[in-house]
Amino acid sequence: MGKQYPTLNEERKLLQEGYTHVAGLDEAGRGAWAGPVVAAAVILPLEDRALSEKLRGVCDSKLCTPRQRDGLYDRICEVALAWAVGVIPASRIDQIGVVPSTRQAMQASLAQLCPSPDALLVDALRLPAVTLPQRSLKRGDLKCTSIAAASIVAKVTRDREMMAIGLVYPGYGFAQHKGYGTSQHRYALRELGPLDIHRWSFAPVSAVATGLEHRQRRQGRLGWEGRIVLRGHDPYERDVLHSGNLRTMHRRRGSVRRPKDGAEPRYPI
Numbered sequence: 001m002g003k004q005y006p007t008l009n010e011e012r013k014l015l016q017e018g019y020t021h022v023a024g025l026d027e028a029g030r031g032a033w034a035g036p037v038v039a040a041a042v043i044l045p046l047e048d049r050a051l052s053e054k055l056r057g058v059c060d061s062k063l064c065t066p067r068q069r070d071g072l073y074d075r076i077c078e079v080a081l082a083w084a085v086g087v088i089p090a091s092r093i094d095q096i097g098v099v100p101s102t103r104q105a106m107q108a109s110l111a112q113l114c115p116s117p118d119a120l121l122v123d124a125l126r127l128p129a130v131t132l133p134q135r136s137l138k139r140g141d142l143k144c145t146s147i148a149a150a151s152i153v154a155k156v157t158r159d160r161e162m163m164a165i166g167l168v169y170p171g172y173g174f175a176q177h178k179g180y181g182t183s184q185h186r187y188a189l190r191e192l193g194p195l196d197i198h199r200w201s202f203a204p205v206s207a208v209a210t211g212l213e214h215r216q217r218r219q220g221r222l223g224w225e226g227r228i229v230l231r232g233h234d235p236y237e238r239d240v241l242h243s244g245n246l247r248t249m250h251r252r253r254g255s256v257r258r259p260k261d262g263a264e265p266r267y268p269i
Contacts, residue, residue, distance in 0.1 A: 005059050006148045008044075008052060010135065014119050015046045019133070021081065022046065023110065023117035024146025027102050028061070028154040033189075033205050034172075034179035034198045035162050036087045037098060039105035040153035041113055043082045044146055054079050058148050060141040061155035073156040076149045083150075084112035085157050094201040103127055123147045169195060 014022045027039040044051060058072055077083055086108025088101040096104075106127060110117065120127070120134035121144050127134060140147035159178055166174035172188045172195070179185070179197075181204055189198075189208040198205045 003059050003063050004142050005057075006141070006143050006145045008046070008145050010121055010137070010144045011044065011046050011146055014121075014133075014135075019119035020046065021115050021117045022119045022121060022146060023082075023113060024121045024123075024140075024144060024148075024150045025106050025109065026061075026123040026141055026147050026151035026154055027105060028151070028158040029179065030098055030102055031181075032179035032199075033181050033185060033202055034090065034174070034195070035165065036089050036158065037093060037101050037105050038088075038154045038158040038161070039086050039102060039109050040150040040157065041082075041084050041086075041106065041109040041117070042076060042080050042146055042149040042153060043113060043115070043117055044079070044149065045081050051079070052145075055145060055149065058145060058152065060148055061151040062141075064152070066159070069152055069156050069159075072149075072152050076153060080149070082113045082115060083153055084109045085153060086110075086112070087157075087161070090197050090199045093199050097201075098199075099125070103129070121146050123151065165197060169197075 011022050011024075021043050023041045023043045025039060025041050027037055029035055029037045044055070048054070055075065057068070058076065061069055064072065086105040088105045088108070092104070093101045103125060106122070106125070107129060110120075110130065117132060120130065120132050121140065122134055122136050123140035124136060124138055126136045137144055137147065141151040142148070162178040163175045166172065166176075171192055173182075173184045176182075177185045186204065186208075189205065190211075194200060194205050194209050200206055200209065
């Protein structure tokens with residue numbers, strides 16, 4: 001069975017209803033154990049009769065090789081009327097949960113679009129905080145070209161982010177598994193311990209952290225004032241909005257991981 005390619009049918013329905021700037025939205029990294037959740041919003045020029053030909057090959061990002069995604073990413077960014085990315089870090093995911101974080105990433109991407117959208121096509125989710133007309137499509141990246149384009153933009157953006165993180169933290173294999181729950185990642189967690197870019201609220205990470213603490217207590221390897229020392233920490237926390245060639249970044253160097261209520265902070269070594 002070959003690839004299933006999406007169509008512009010949903011977008012054209014909205015165009016016939018008078019909506020000219022339809023944004024497709026999708027996310028990447030929702031199920032990962034580490035790193036941010038990334039959402040992308042893409043507005044395509046629906047009145048371009050050659051649009052389908054220009055975006056030939058665009059499909060669900062999970063069905064493409066990394067090389068194919070990179071090529072499609074460049075083409076989507078060139079053809080789109082507007083595109084933007086919202087990034088929510090692991091610390092925020094731990095605070096509010098991955099689904100609310102995904103919605104926040106989508107809303108952040110929408111806020112950066114110019115021109116602004118007048119209707120939305122969203123993969124799987126609805127955005128209650130957004131008042132625009134919207135349609136939620138299950139497996140929308142398989143059915144709808146705008147959503148498929150957003151899935152590629154989100155995936156490529158996040159993969160590049162995780163490869164950059166891999167250079168900061170060698171040994172964890174982030175460039176290979178991109179923060180997802182592979183056997184390589186599980187082994188690195190057990191051997192090296194979780195980082196602040198890990199999602200500590202996720203069961204596989206918290207289970208490893210608990211086991212590591214017990215093991216280090218037995219070995220007498222506790223940090224200052226009895227706090228456990230874990231190898232590595234995120235040298236900065238950042239919230240990123242990426243729109244076209246505009247990239248803004250806020251960093252706080254030397255920050256500690258935000259503890260949950262009543263928990264001791266984990267200090268960087």
